[in-house]
Amino acid sequence: MIADILFFMFASILLAGSLGVVLSKNPMYSVLFLVLSFFNAAGLFLLIGAEFLGLLLMMVYVGAIAVMFLFVLMTVDMTQQDDDGKRSPLFVTLVLVTGGVLLFEIIISILAGVASNTRLSEFVATQSDVQNIVQLGQVLFTNYVYPFIAVSMILLVGMVGAIVLTHRKREGALKQDISEQIGRTREESIEIVTPSLGKGIS
Amino acid sequence: MTMMNEFNWHFYSAGIAEIFVMVVCLVLLVAGAFSHKSVEGKFVRNLTMLGLLGALVMVVGHIPEVREFAFPVVEHAMPSGAMVSLFVNDKFTVFLKVFIILSAMLSLYLVDDYMTRKKTRKYEYDILILLSVLGAMIMVSAADLLMLYIGLELMSFSLYILTAFHRKEAKSSEAGLKYFILGSIASGLLLFGMSYIYGLTGETSFDGLQQAFASGIAIQDAAMMLTFAMVLFITGMAFKISAAPFHMWTPDVYEGAPTPVTAYMAIVPKIAAMGIFVRVLFEPLMYMADQWQQIVIALSILSMAVGSLMAIVQNNIKRLLAYSSIANIGFMLVPVATASIHAVDEAMSYLLVYCMMTLGVFAVILSLRLREKYVERIEDLSGLSKTNPSVAAALAILMFSLAGVPPLAGFMVKYQAFKVGVEMGLTWLVIVAVLLSVVSAYYCLRVVKVMYFDKGSEVYSPEVPSQIRFIMWAMVALVVGFGILPDTLFQIPAIIQQSLMDATTFNG
Numbered sequence: 001m002i003a004d005i006l007f008f009m010f011a012s013i014l015l016a017g018s019l020g021v022v023l024s025k026n027p028m029y030s031v032l033f034l035v036l037s038f039f040n041a042a043g044l045f046l047l048i049g050a051e052f053l054g055l056l057l058m059m060v061y062v063g064a065i066a067v068m069f070l071f072v073l074m075t076v077d078m079t080q081q082d083d084d085g086k087r088s089p090l091f092v093t094l095v096l097v098t099g100g101v102l103l104f105e106i107i108i109s110i111l112a113g114v115a116s117n118t119r120l121s122e123f124v125a126t127q128s129d130v131q132n133i134v135q136l137g138q139v140l141f142t143n144y145v146y147p148f149i150a151v152s153m154i155l156l157v158g159m160v161g162a163i164v165l166t167h168r169k170r171e172g173a174l175k176q177d178i179s180e181q182i183g184r185t186r187e188e189s190i191e192i193v194t195p196s197l198g199k200g201i202s
Numbered sequence: 203m204t205m206m207n208e209f210n211w212h213f214y215s216a217g218i219a220e221i222f223v224m225v226v227c228l229v230l231l232v233a234g235a236f237s238h239k240s241v242e243g244k245f246v247r248n249l250t251m252l253g254l255l256g257a258l259v260m261v262v263g264h265i266p267e268v269r270e271f272a273f274p275v276v277e278h279a280m281p282s283g284a285m286v287s288l289f290v291n292d293k294f295t296v297f298l299k300v301f302i303i304l305s306a307m308l309s310l311y312l313v314d315d316y317m318t319r320k321k322t323r324k325y326e327y328d329i330l331i332l333l334s335v336l337g338a339m340i341m342v343s344a345a346d347l348l349m350l351y352i353g354l355e356l357m358s359f360s361l362y363i364l365t366a367f368h369r370k371e372a373k374s375s376e377a378g379l380k381y382f383i384l385g386s387i388a389s390g391l392l393l394f395g396m397s398y399i400y401g402l403t404g405e406t407s408f409d410g411l412q413q414a415f416a417s418g419i420a421i422q423d424a425a426m427m428l429t430f431a432m433v434l435f436i437t438g439m440a441f442k443i444s445a446a447p448f449h450m451w452t453p454d455v456y457e458g459a460p461t462p463v464t465a466y467m468a469i470v471p472k473i474a475a476m477g478i479f480v481r482v483l484f485e486p487l488m489y490m491a492d493q494w495q496q497i498v499i500a501l502s503i504l505s506m507a508v509g510s511l512m513a514i515v516q517n518n519i520k521r522l523l524a525y526s527s528i529a530n531i532g533f534m535l536v537p538v539a540t541a542s543i544h545a546v547d548e549a550m551s552y553l554l555v556y557c558m559m560t561l562g563v564f565a566v567i568l569s570l571r572l573r574e575k576y577v578e579r580i581e582d583l584s585g586l587s588k589t590n591p592s593v594a595a596a597l598a599i600l601m602f603s604l605a606g607v608p609p610l611a612g613f614m615v616k617y618q619a620f621k622v623g624v625e626m627g628l629t630w631l632v633i634v635a636v637l638l639s640v641v642s643a644y645y646c647l648r649v650v651k652v653m654y655f656d657k658g659s660e661v662y663s664p665e666v667p668s669q670i671r672f673i674m675w676a677m678v679a680l681v682v683g684f685g686i687l688p689d690t691l692f693q694i695p696a697i698i699q700q701s702l703m704d705a706t707t708f709n710g
Contacts, residue, residue, distance in 0.1 A: 143274075143275040144288075144348075145273070146272075146288050146289060147348055147349060149224070150349070150353070150356060153224060153333065153336065153337075153356055154352065154355055154356050156333070157330070157359045157360050160231070160329065160330065160333075160363070161330075161359065161360075161363035164324065165363060165367075165369050166369075
């Protein structure tokens with residue numbers, strides 16, 4: 001019962017959020033609507049017992065990708081472009097055709113699902129006593145430890161690559177050199193002068 | 203589950219070389235970051251060489267008599283009771299790994315002079331080479347589509363970065379970007395094919411796939427979809443070995459990348475990709491041979507035609523080598539296209555000799571400078587026989603070998619490849635190959651003609667670094683030596699072919 005209520009709540013907000021992404025004129029609002037949709041999609045994943053996918057969606061899509069969108073939007077000039085509302089007929093047909101095909105596919109797959117009487121929850125491997133994060137962890141760190149580590153090497157290559165390809169020495173940049181600071185001696189930093197009377201140090 | 207909780211060294215010992223290279227990469231990253239600027243290049247270079255040498259010793263020191271597995275997937279056992287592993291070690295992988303590590307070491311020797319002159323020396327170069335060697339090793343040892351993909355990506359990512367290594371040169375950055383985008387598309391196709399194969403058979407391991415295909419259930423139920431998946435898979439692999447019609451990236455990337463990177467890229471990824479391509483075709487996909495044979499024949503003919511014909515009009519020697527590598531991949535695919543496992547050794551010995559010739563030619567290119575700039579145009583070679591006769595002689599021998607002139611190694615491997623093609627009944631393919639190899643002789647001999655018969659007045663920068671000279675003459679010696687004594691050349695591939703055959707009979 002509660003699950004049903006939650007499902008309809010998440011689903012309706014998800015749909016509304018997705019509409020907001022497409023319909024809002026301000027791209028900033030679009031991204032924020034996108035974040036809202038991600039959260040609700042994550043909620044749907046949690047409902048069917050795929051908590052790992054749900055958390056992944058929140059961490060990767062909200063935490064990394066949506067934030068990156070925001071950064072990009074903020075660095076881009078945000079002056080609103082006037083929309084005269086005119087669309088070329090080719091564009092409209094293209095949109096209608098692709099949209100129609102997608103809608104058709106969705107309807108077909110739903111009908112096929114109804115016909116074969118499979119429930120969505122059957123696709124998610126749920127053992128009642130073990131969470132699937134634990135299950136994934138058990139598999140990743142035992143049987144699949146080799147690909148797991150190898151993938152980490154790929155990430156390392158990405159990091160090294162980003163540094164190699166973009167890092168450069170800037171001329172005249174001030175940088176703290178701690179050993180130099182500590183290594184200063186009294187002799188090279190302090191000079192004792194004896195100014196003569198009434199003249200001061202010149 | 204009980205086995206899983208115990209640490210069993212036996213599960214990992216076959217993959218010791220990979221683990222070692224992985225650790226060396228990590229240590230070197232830290233060592234390079236903390237060592238002093240004035241010594242870091244040399245320091246990291248020496249340690250990289252030591253690391254590669256260590257990996258070589260580990261690979262050679264343990265040549266398995268029968269196939270060995272490592273990193274078993276404990277819970278996933280085959281019906282026969284054998285455990286499914288992610289990693290396989292047999293004579294085939296040992297051969298490829300030795301070949302990969304030696305090529306990487308030699309190509310690292312080519313770098314010093316070039317990078318010092320261009321003032322782009324960074325210690326990360328060595329680490330990226332090492333990482334891509336690691337990727338290549340993981341790839342050739344893969345016993346599972348998953349590991350194949352991960353190894354391939356590790357190798358390719360390092361190469362994308364190395365291609366764009368001279369980031370201040372527009373050409374290098376452009377080549378890097380092009381390679382990255384096209385490579386990603388190819389990986390996508392490969393992954394798409396793999397996911398279909400997994401979806402249709404429920405297996406990703408090579409052994410499991412072989413059994414699934416052997417039982418014929420998978421083939422009957424979804425023959426169309428499986429063929430489709432296989433086409434996608436072969437497309438992805440064909441991109442990596444730059445076989446036409448998936449060769450578009452090769453000339454631009456070869457031209458734009460820094461020359462030592464091109465030398466590396468023309469060799470190591472080809473060895474790894476060709477090796478695993480052959481393994482996949484003859485192990486998991488051996489029962490689909492009827493289907494993939496046509497594709498490989500098409501790839502072979504197109505590669506030979508495109509490579510040989512397009513090389514004629516090239517003016518830049520790096521582009522010429524790119525097209526020559528496409529053509530050579532085509533010749534290499536002739537024995538593979540027979541779909542007979544008895545032809546694998548011909549393909550492998552061709553690969554071996556192709557790598558020697560290519561490395562030698564790149565050593566020559568890296569040793570020639572005109573007005574303190576590296577020679578890239580073919581006209582710039584004019585009169586080389588007068589100004590620098592020894593280098594001209596070396597390049598001439600290598601070019602004759604590439605053209606397939608007896609008694610050089612290039613002729614021997616081509617002859618063997620064509621012979622096995624005729625024996626296996628692909629006479630028409632061999633006739634096409636022979637005709638196109640005549641065409642490919644033209645562009646090779648044109649280089650010789652420019653060097654020996656065209657007048658040149660330019661003076662080359664005289665000094666050739668001793669390391670480069672050593673590699674150049676070593677490769678010339680190998681090409682001549684194997685040409686005179688071809689039996690030694692074919693011994694090793696024959697052994698590895700036997701190991702591949704043992705594997706297929708063992709499971710089938």
